[in-house]
Amino acid sequence: MANSTAAMLVIGDEILSGRTRDANMHYLAQELTKHGIELKEARVVSDDRDAIIAAVRALSDAYDHVFTSGGIGPTHDDITAECIAAAFGLPIGVRDDARALLQAHYDATGLELNEARLRMARIPEGASLIDNPVSAAPGFTLRNVHVMAGVPAIFEAMVAGVLARVARGQPLLSQSLRIQRGEGEIAGPLAKLAEDFPDLSIGCYPFQKDGPFGANVVIRGTDAARLDAAVTRLAAEVAE
Amino acid sequence: MANSTAAMLVIGDEILSGRTRDANMHYLAQELTKHGIELKEARVVSDDRDAIIAAVRALSDAYDHVFTSGGIGPTHDDITAECIAAAFGLPIGVRDDARALLQAHYDATGLELNEARLRMARIPEGASLIDNPVSAAPGFTLRNVHVMAGVPAIFEAMVAGVLARVARGQPLLSQSLRIQRGEGEIAGPLAKLAEDFPDLSIGCYPFQKDGPFGANVVIRGTDAARLDAAVTRLAAEVAE
Numbered sequence: 443m444a445n446s447t448a449a450m451l452v453i454g455d456e457i458l459s460g461r462t463r464d465a466n467m468h469y470l471a472q473e474l475t476k477h478g479i480e481l482k483e484a485r486v487v488s489d490d491r492d493a494i495i496a497a498v499r500a501l502s503d504a505y506d507h508v509f510t511s512g513g514i515g516p517t518h519d520d521i522t523a524e525c526i527a528a529a530f531g532l533p534i535g536v537r538d539d540a541r542a543l544l545q546a547h548y549d550a551t552g553l554e555l556n557e558a559r560l561r562m563a564r565i566p567e568g569a570s571l572i573d574n575p576v577s578a579a580p581g582f583t584l585r586n587v588h589v590m591a592g593v594p595a596i597f598e599a600m601v602a603g604v605l606a607r608v609a610r611g612q613p614l615l616s617q618s619l620r621i622q623r624g625e626g627e628i629a630g631p632l633a634k635l636a637e638d639f640p641d642l643s644i645g646c647y648p649f650q651k652d653g654p655f656g657a658n659v660v661i662r663g664t665d666a667a668r669l670d671a672a673v674t675r676l677a678a679e680v681a682e
Numbered sequence: 683m684a685n686s687t688a689a690m691l692v693i694g695d696e697i698l699s700g701r702t703r704d705a706n707m708h709y710l711a712q713e714l715t716k717h718g719i720e721l722k723e724a725r726v727v728s729d730d731r732d733a734i735i736a737a738v739r740a741l742s743d744a745y746d747h748v749f750t751s752g753g754i755g756p757t758h759d760d761i762t763a764e765c766i767a768a769a770f771g772l773p774i775g776v777r778d779d780a781r782a783l784l785q786a787h788y789d790a791t792g793l794e795l796n797e798a799r800l801r802m803a804r805i806p807e808g809a810s811l812i813d814n815p816v817s818a819a820p821g822f823t824l825r826n827v828h829v830m831a832g833v834p835a836i837f838e839a840m841v842a843g844v845l846a847r848v849a850r851g852q853p854l855l856s857q858s859l860r861i862q863r864g865e866g867e868i869a870g871p872l873a874k875l876a877e878d879f880p881d882l883s884i885g886c887y888p889f890q891k892d893g894p895f896g897a898n899v900v901i902r903g904t905d906a907a908r909l910d911a912a913v914t915r916l917a918a919e920v921a922e
Contacts, residue, residue, distance in 0.1 A: 457711065
């Protein structure tokens, strides 16, 4: 059986303006690869209702899972939860279990659960909560969309919570071969290798160090024996 | 007149597998903001023909400019140029001026301009070349799509080349206010501020340092006087 597919949706003006460099995409990509889920696409959109709704619908239709980050805090620009509800035509409101989580957190820290903070307990109908061990305000899973915070420490904790519930696929294995020749010299053998091993993904990443160009060839797949066969053949072919 | 809009398309399996952390999106976001062009969306797709073509068409239709990175090297997984041509239904072939650039580069470095390397001289009909001062193989602009290399040093040089030709908009200005109170405490005044200054974008980015939570409020816009007015009002409102 083929592995599950996934997309990521990063929500936030601060990424697109260049103020903040996103860190969550790279983290999620690595975690999904380990878990045997194939990340096929990622998108970044601004804090714009129409843009978020359109992206959620498109990605939710096209892939098995959608992971979102950002826009679930207490301020006016945090509109992710209501956009997810709107994308599926579902109502959203403050939910008792989410409110209780926030109440306990603010009681413990001596802060008030005011109206703005209570917005973080608004959960679309039918969603299940994602635990937030850092600052209590939960994420949620609605259908195949997992809605998580943008703050990296919280995002990472939430990803762990979601992946614990999601079926594990065959982990994607990879082997690398570092070759001290330019990409242009090994492109022929690589193309032939890709043809003969259609079940593997073969990437070539050039580098330049101390003058001459070289390339790292990375071969990925789920069958260790096939990976070994491909790497062995390539090493023999490109040996100088 | 409103500023131009742009999207970015990052092409490469290595980003989605988590092997490589993309650096070009953050760089481009900063450069476009300085240049007065609004980056509205970014996408990452794999080295897959259908995915690249669909994304190029969607983004080219929706925005004034599309900037792509990745997939223009000499190996079998470098399929960006032919996908761009296909997206617009245009032919692609080796072009004399692009071949001459490569020939001069390889003559100077004592390497052979072989068949694989010659692929980098394939340019869709009607495109204009983007200079590559690092390794000669050019990028190109076709209609509103600027096609650039994924290697950051080359990408950055190509962005400079493109932006020198693209009309400058009103630079997006920003002012920040660091507030030592939780987001949830200032959400009310912020929402009212956003209502009263619809021409400005007001973002709130929480942080936690040495215990208490705080937030950086970032106000963005093109009119310096309006920014001053908004920041002054907010500072007075949230003063403890």
